[in-house]
Amino acid sequence: MLYIDEGVLLKIAEALGDEEAVKVIDILKNSNEVTDDEIANKTGIRLNSVRKILYKLYDHSLVAMRRTRDENTGWFIFHWKLQPDQLEGFIISQKKRVLEKLKARLEYEKSHDFYYCFTPGCKKIPFEEAVELVFRCPTCGKPLMHFNNDKIIEILTEKVEQLRKELGE
Numbered sequence: 767m768l769y770i771d772e773g774v775l776l777k778i779a780e781a782l783g784d785e786e787a788v789k790v791i792d793i794l795k796n797s798n799e800v801t802d803d804e805i806a807n808k809t810g811i812r813l814n815s816v817r818k819i820l821y822k823l824y825d826h827s828l829v830a831m832r833r834t835r836d837e838n839t840g841w842f843i844f845h846w847k848l849q850p851d852q853l854e855g856f857i858i859s860q861k862k863r864v865l866e867k868l869k870a871r872l873e874y875e876k877s878h879d880f881y882y883c884f885t886p887g888c889k890k891i892p893f894e895e896a897v898e899l900v901f902r903c904p905t906c907g908k909p910l911m912h913f914n915n916d917k918i919i920e921i922l923t924e925k926v927e928q929l930r931k932e933l934g935e
C-alpha cells in the first residue's frame with residue numbers, strides 16, 4: 767500500500783474537477799493493479815464514470831494501463847495502476863499554473879485604478895474605461911466611485927508569496 771497524503775488526493779480531484787476521482791484514486795492507491803470493473807464495484811460509481819476518470823488520470827500520466835484479453839469472452843480487460851512518482855510532479859505543475867494566474871491578476875490590480883458603483887454583481891472598471899463611460903456604471907447606471915483595491919493586492923501578494931515558498935522559488 768502506498769502512502770499518499772489525503773490533501774494530495776483532494777488537490778488532484780480538484781484539478782480534475784471531479785469529486786468521484788478521490789474515491790477512484792483511493793482504490794488505486796490500495797491496490798497494486800485493478801480493473802475498471804473492480805473499481806466500479808468497490809466504489810459504487812458507474813462504470814462509464816470510472817472509465818472517464820481513469821482516462822483523465824491517464825492523460826496526466828498519473829496512472830499506467832495494461833490491456834489483456836479475456837479468454838472466455840474475447841473482450842479486452844484494462845488493468846490500472848497508480849504512478850505515485852508522477853503525483854508530486856502533477857501537483858507542482860498545477861501550483862505553477864495557479865501562481866502564474868495569481869501573478870498576472872496581481873499585476874493587473876497593481877497597475878490599474880478602479881472605479882465601482884458598489885452594486886453587488888456589477889463589475890469594477892479601470893480608470894481609462896470609467897472616463898469613457900463618464901463615470902456611470904454601464905450595468906446599473908449608478909455613479910462610479912473610486913475603489914480602493916489595497917486589500918485585494920494584499921491578499922494576492924500573500925497567496926503569491928505562499929505559493930512561491932511552496933515551490934521553492
Ligand SMILES: [Zn+2]
Binds near residue numbers: 883884889907908
Ligand atoms: Zn453598477
